[in-house]
Amino acid sequence: MKSDAKIIIREAIKAVLPDSAVERVLTERDFSDKKLYAVAIGKAAWNMASTAQKVLGGKIGKGLVITKYNHAGGTIPGFEIIESGHPIPDENSLLGAEKALSLIESLTAKDRLLLLLSGGGSALFEKPMPGVRLEDLMALTDQLLKRGAAIDEINAVRKHLSQVKGGRLAEKTDAEIVAIVLSDVIGDRLDVIASGPAFPDSSTVREVQAIIEKYGLEMRAKVRETLEIETPKAVPNCETFIAGNVEKLCEAAAHAAEGLGYHPYVLTTRLDGEAKEAGQTFAELAHRVLNSSDPSTLPFKRPCALISGGETVVHVSGGGKGGRNQEMALSAALGMEGLDSAVFFSVGSDGTDGPTDAAGGIVDGKTAEEMRKAGVKPEAELADNNAYAALKAVDSLIITGATGTNVNDVSVLLCR
Secondary structure, three states: OHHHHHHHHHHHHOOOOHHHHHHHHHOOOOOOEEEEEEEEEEEOHHHHHHHHHHHHHHHHHHHHHEOOOOOOOOOOOOOOOOEEEOOOHHHHHHHHHHHHHHHHOOOOOEEEEEEEEOOOOOOOOOOOOOOOOOHHHHHHHHHHHOOOHHHHHHHHHHHHOOOOOOHHHHHOOOOOOEEEHHHHHHHHOOOHHHHHOOOOOOHHHHHHHHHHHHHHOOHHHHHHHOOOOOOOOOOOEEEEEEEEEEEHHHHHHHHHHHHOOEEEEEEEEOOOOOOHHHHHHHHHHHHHHOOOOOHHHEEEEEEEEEEEOOOEEEOOOOOOOOOOHHHHHHHHHHOOOOOOOEEEEEEEEOOOOOOOOOOOEEEEOHHHHHHHOOOHHHHHHHHHHHHHHHHHHOOOOOOOOOOOOOEEEEEEEEEO
């Protein structure tokens, strides 16, 4: 069953790689009527830019890629490549934003900007508002992540502190913008993906103030003052195409599972909330499916694959290492302990889960027992948010490396 799970992971991610989706959008448009420039931002930026260069070739006068460290696959003719920090912005994030602004601010209405966006862009390029320092952004992002804030809450704060987010990037050019987006946001909210650099911002100053109070955020007075400046609510110069999202990821997982003999059920493409609670829910589902005295009363026909897509959060209270998918897997392992014929995995489509080299975790009914035999106390590690070490001790980490895409996470329970 773990072999089946690995096949499902591979096929699901393969289906949402940006190559074919970006190529489809580009081949359906005429790019010969204006001078063309390209900026790609996000974890999938290199793949998206590489595809654009192959399709459009010499039509792109100049290009820029801003992506996460170790996510670039080599040089791309005509493109400069900047790698920067994620999930916390760093000095290279500032450099990337300056390079992007230098390119687009010189463009006129006679030019066209191809903007290739994917998840991660919120941290990967940044230019703070006047009086706001990089250290302020780093501290606020760290507080929000550790206190379990949702991605739209994090981005609402980031947008109001940035000169390149929440529609402000588009304001800085007269060029026509064609944006191709890989969505890593539930509901495909364009103003949330990469913090919406070229889209009208739906978040408001009032909402940001509520987020500050909700999580007890600490900041300098100048930062608090800047958060009272509203973001653009109209961006007239951008046309947008969504090239991939979590729905396609879950559909691909379902198709792969069906090909392996499972009855697939997509439970939701809007999974959110606490990662450990989601793991417990999957464990409860496993017990229900496998221990029912009358399988005919179940809504799921065995063997089954129960599939969810989305993005959970981790409220960090311990000092360990991990990510939301790993924490979900460790929680599920504890809840599934003793069960036969059940495997659960949760994986980030971009190949990275939190500040680790793992994409997620894969567990079954024996995983928790194997941890104890290895000298690991799984309950204690879960409480310490140390899922990475616990899963690594029993070879239950999923390591894919950078995948070249980013469309949320997929979590699957297999039951025979």
